[in-house]
Amino acid sequence: MPIMLTKLAELIGADPGELPEIEITGIQGIKEAQRGEISFLTNRRYLPHLAECRASAVIVPRDRVATEGGPTRLEVENPQVALINVMHLFHPDGRRPGQGIHPSATVSPAAEIGEAVSIEAGAVVEAGARIGDRAIIRSGAYVGEGARIGHDTLVYPNAVIRERVEIGDRVVVHAGAVIGADGFGFAQNGRVQEKIPQVGRVLIGDDVEIGANSTIDRATLGETIIGSGSKIDNLVQIGHNVKMGKNTIVCAQVGISGSATLGDNVLIGGQAGIIGHVRIGDGAMVAARSAVTRSIPDGVCVLGAPARPHREGKRTLAWIARLPKIAARLRAVERRLDSAQQAS
């Protein structure tokens, strides 16, 4: 559905004052967008492409893009939020709850099924499970005994939610994710490893996203917790008894060991690793591929393996890069000493 540019500007809080009266038919990236489409600049890396952008208009951050040329600009406070609004306009959410239970799904008569639910082909819902209103359980997904899926939650194909896991409202569980597998706990008894029963649960708040093929282990006892609003990327491992706060972001392939605690609004970069039992404070940031071996205070950014405060970590990396020069300087000093001694 096309929309007039002025109307679109109003929608995202940009000044529609002097905008041309043109119709916008879609949204695309800055390199791909064509005449009649709108684009956006949310990453400064793409600034050089602005001048050549073929879009009819571009959403830019207010007062921060000085470069001349390129398409008409719509200045907004938060271009990413504007982008979301425009995307919803041209790409309305295709969710269709209320398809009911597919004949090939297996839903226990002892499960509690909400209103307007979809349970698709081959999905399984075990006894005692509760499925919230308008929730969608897609093909081949599994909801174990006594598990709870909140309202408007979407579980993608072949995800596995094991027994007694509780998931809040408006959560997205991507395909292949496994929530509530046993924690990895064994007791060494002589040379043999004996399994410590893993009888705890996983509690996931509201508005959480769990990436494809990620794994969140159940607690040994008690709960593994993912706070509301937190977003977890693909192939992330979260160990037993981890407690994660709210609105925390965990990028792909991160591993968080058992009983670690993360605060609110934490950011963990891709492929980082976090040792067990540490605490990562509210608003802390862990750079990609860092190895966190100690607790991190609130608001501190860390970097490296082992992770150090950001400035120190950066400096260490710089010194490592300068090692050949340090060695050369040391050699020069040794020579100077040698010749001084020979001279004396």
Add this chain to the structure above:
Amino acid sequence: MPIMLTKLAELIGADPGELPEIEITGIQGIKEAQRGEISFLTNRRYLPHLAECRASAVIVPRDRVATEGGPTRLEVENPQVALINVMHLFHPDGRRPGQGIHPSATVSPAAEIGEAVSIEAGAVVEAGARIGDRAIIRSGAYVGEGARIGHDTLVYPNAVIRERVEIGDRVVVHAGAVIGADGFGFAQNGRVQEKIPQVGRVLIGDDVEIGANSTIDRATLGETIIGSGSKIDNLVQIGHNVKMGKNTIVCAQVGISGSATLGDNVLIGGQAGIIGHVRIGDGAMVAARSAVTRSIPDGVCVLGAPARPHREGKRTLAWIARLPKIAARLRAVERRLDSAQQAS
């Protein structure tokens, strides 16, 4: 089912001599346990919490916890093993083999199905597969042609066991694990990569645990082997033709490249990587996130990337942390030399 504390003490080999006559109703972590419950101290990190623990009793390692205060103590040789026994008491294993074949499962008439087996909704068992007695194949799991699942083995939902893979008795395969996918082998033919057929198998011993979404590739020719008693965490990659010994532990997100050999009782920390074709000796330990590029003798602990013997690796890390100081000292030496030369 509550139990008298004295009886519980006997069960785990603690001295019931002077224990109060109270009833224990459950087990919880040291911070969570309440009056009437028992807790445990298996990790010295939690020692500071002992004094405030609200449990009615705590399992502690014999002769090793000096701190005063806190709940009644049950001293045992191996608190983790005691923990297992107490957990089995309050949380008996919920496995219910013998549910038979769910009507929505697809079991080939040419498969051999043991006694008291459960094959749950939507599971698939192909021709020539053999399912041991009391084995449980949970919903959506797949057992390929000619694969073998041992007695009492439990395959969680949506796990995939491909053709001719053999799995021993009492094994646990967690949800989404893939056993027997093709090894990653290609021959460069000009600019094109030609696939080397992967026609070998995977052999998994008894009492093995395979984590959620882990992948164990089949051998190119011959076998990939996981020895009895070994435990593999989530999201681990094990390449074609790897041979792993007995009672070896592999933590989450480890990658083991093709044709590597691991001995018995090896421990590989999380996110470590092991290059192809090396041998890791019996009882060796690889610290988390290490990169093993050479073979490791029996009993040696290694650390770092590239991995070095533990002491050396630790020292290298310490020197890296001291690099800014080294550079400052070098600068000081250079200045002293400069002023000495100017003076002379």
Add this chain to the structure above:
Amino acid sequence: MPIMLTKLAELIGADPGELPEIEITGIQGIKEAQRGEISFLTNRRYLPHLAECRASAVIVPRDRVATEGGPTRLEVENPQVALINVMHLFHPDGRRPGQGIHPSATVSPAAEIGEAVSIEAGAVVEAGARIGDRAIIRSGAYVGEGARIGHDTLVYPNAVIRERVEIGDRVVVHAGAVIGADGFGFAQNGRVQEKIPQVGRVLIGDDVEIGANSTIDRATLGETIIGSGSKIDNLVQIGHNVKMGKNTIVCAQVGISGSATLGDNVLIGGQAGIIGHVRIGDGAMVAARSAVTRSIPDGVCVLGAPARPHREGKRTLAWIARLPKIAARLRAVERRLDSAQQAS
């Protein structure tokens, strides 16, 4: 089916001139092969095993194996390609397309199904999906709305191909892989993370292989692209809007962040990480576990974290290993200066 050695030699382009008239019954690795079997030497690590090899013949690289002793040799230009040919001989591809649609599969009447297709137990094909001729969709695999699966493509059990993903001909998608999950994109709005809709697609060329439990995210807008002939190992994460060229190889557990571009014939070693938005040139190589933080020109090999050109990266690693010696030399220099000053 046994074959005469002379005939086998002709088949792989080796000189059948003076070969004995013996029958070969199979192929095995150099340590496992027995009398009557053929083996191969494709990795120089195994050269020491050649003399004791029990096979009746061994495929070796022409003019490059000087060692005496061991079995009759068949010299060829490219032993790996010869290996492939011999493997096809003794282990013909077991694919059986044309089994039709299993009664427990769910195939939308609005899907387009090619000739001689197999859609196995519990698989799901949604409306608008197109399945090419002779394609095989194995048990529990999911093909979303409007997705396209090319001719002769093989999708292993429980893989998930989401809506509008397009996959070329002769592609292999291994078990549990997830193609087309949402890109990981959120806009920070105050303290809350708002989801950026992910409405793009994934396009996968011909002859691609996608490893078990790997994840390839759909584009935010536009396309994530995997070029023809590229091979991706297990547990690899490929972010939204990544563009990968042709015949590129990505080893296990690699992570490629959003909007990165890889050229043709690139090689990425296991557990490496690639930051978003960079470009990796044609023929570039990234060593295992490297962290790529900048673009890499065509043909350049990089190493380390952060990744540097190969020679420089190696040198840095060598200097790190020598750090204790550097520190000792520095201490010696300081002592010499001290004693020189005391003497003066």
